[in-house]
Amino acid sequence: METETCVQTSALNLYYSDFQALRSVSLAIPRKHITALIGPSGCGKSSFLKVLNRMTDLIDHCRVEGQVLLADEDIYAAAVDPIMLRKRVGMVFQKPNPFPMSIYDNIAYGPRLHGQKGKHQLDEIVEKSLAAAALWEETKDRLKKSALSLSGGQQQRLSIARALAVEPELLLMDEPTSALDPISTGKIEELVFELKRSYTIIIVTHNMQQAVRISDMTGFFLLGELVEFANTNNMFTAPQDKRTEDYITGRFG
């Protein structure tokens, strides 16, 4: 069955000054699927995510070459406004990062930025986003309380809800569970799995079991290169590349 492509990179190179962190990466991320990116630390997974929402623009001496097409539109074209792009491509970070304001204001932050002012609409968005992040039941009676009063796992779900509130086409998650305990991790994994009904998700993970549990596709990075990109089951049962096999059998990394 043919699946639609959400985002596609071709011959993507990324340099930090003289150091090349991504080497000719070409891959097509399928829409409404979960794609996991694995690989040892420093192989360029986070850099790859930052290319997709142009957070690379914020880094001095960082240069991107090649093409990135989001829904067939070149996101590095001169006419593209990175701010509008980031509304379409949400991001969840390794460490939960709720703003020091109320739960409600955290979720409403994005929609308000993009011009949503109506109290009624905001209420609706907040409820919908929190519910989508499986956090509504726990927070509906304390929406006015500071987001910093939540536990780590709840804070990460809040970060996810906050990203969902602007209705992105693509959600990037950079090791979203690496700072969490196993129970919170389980909840986030369940949640991510649920979200793929409506969202395209790229999740960077250090944890290969996690990739197996939740992802449809897996990409393996090594030293800035995309070594292998395949259906998750195939990758973990019959890796095509020797280096992939060494990595997933724990021979290095």
Added chain:
Amino acid sequence: MSKIDAGAGSQAGAQAAAGAGAAGSQKGARATSRTSAKVIDRIATGVFYVVAAFFILLLASITAYILYKGALAASPELLSFVGDGVGIQLFNTVYLVFLSLLVTMPVGIMTGLFMAEYAGSGFFVAITRTCIEALSSLPSIIVGLFGFLVFIQMTHSKWSLWAGSLSLAIINVPLIARTTEDAMRSVPRSYYDGSIALGASRWQTVTHVLLKASIPRIITGMILAAGRGFGEAAVLLYTSGMSSDVNFHDWNPLSPTSPLNPLRSADTLSVRIWSLKTEGIAANSQQIADLAAAILILLVFVFSLGSRALGRRLQKRMLSGN
């Protein structure tokens, strides 16, 4: 009192420990150095207690003395808002500091925000920062004379609340700028990234997230700035003037004797104390000065306690949402 007892007690303890240390020194060198470190630690702790107790006592006795003299001098007439009553100066002080903060806070916050987020770290910023630091360490009387020259002589106007407020702002803007810059720089980078990733512009991120997260510290800066305003005399002598002609029944800000008119001259509590002590000729100058001093101390006390409580409330609201 209990502080002093504690100090004395721990000093006695230190002496005992010193004795033990001397006895221990006959055993191995290693044990000696460990014991002597302990002894030094105890002695230092004792010294700190004594020093702290001394200053607490000093502060308490000065405050008590001033309040006592003030209470002796207090009378309904001197506590009023007419004639010699220091109510006038109390109002002037609060109002002048308020007007001054109205200028200081936006200018100081914008300056600090610019230095923290937009100025980068080049030559220009280094110069700006040096200038700001120099400005904040100018002697008050120089700022006062500068204010007199610029706000009064050059504008051909008379002593006024505005001139005083602006001169006071010259001293306080650097403080607020510095506080804001430090506060913004200490906001975690993850807030910045989180906001940008949601499609916020840099300006939106700075004003909606970074500045908000900095509010508790900026309030602390504001308390310090206001405190400086309450106590300041030298800056105000030649700018807001040494007399007031007010009528507390007239609240139209445009009328020349209205308390609210920012263009009228106004002496604050500190300035009144200074003028009474240097050139007061009335028989009760001494009493008025005593009372003004007591009221000034009370004002500073109430203000710092109040604003500290407010700051803590805000902080708590941000962290726990209560």
